[in-house]
Amino acid sequence: MQDSASPCTRNCCLNDQDICLGCYRSLREILFWQSASAEEKQMILRNCAERKQKSGK
Numbered sequence: 001m002q003d004s005a006s007p008c009t010r011n012c013c014l015n016d017q018d019i020c021l022g023c024y025r026s027l028r029e030i031l032f033w034q035s036a037s038a039e040e041k042q043m044i045l046r047n048c049a050e051r052k053q054k055s056g057k
Helices: 027-035 038-055
Strands: none
8 A cells, every 4th residue: 555645734733623624634643644554644635634524625
């Protein structure tokens, strides 16, 4: 599986739940990204997409 590029948009701003409003990763996911396996990164990206959809953006 190919390694995923970081979803970081360089627009970091955490909401009250510690979710970045730029990439929709949790603070934990942001800190974990560099050491995550390709499979774990895909799971994080799915979580981001779900959060973004729920936010209505």
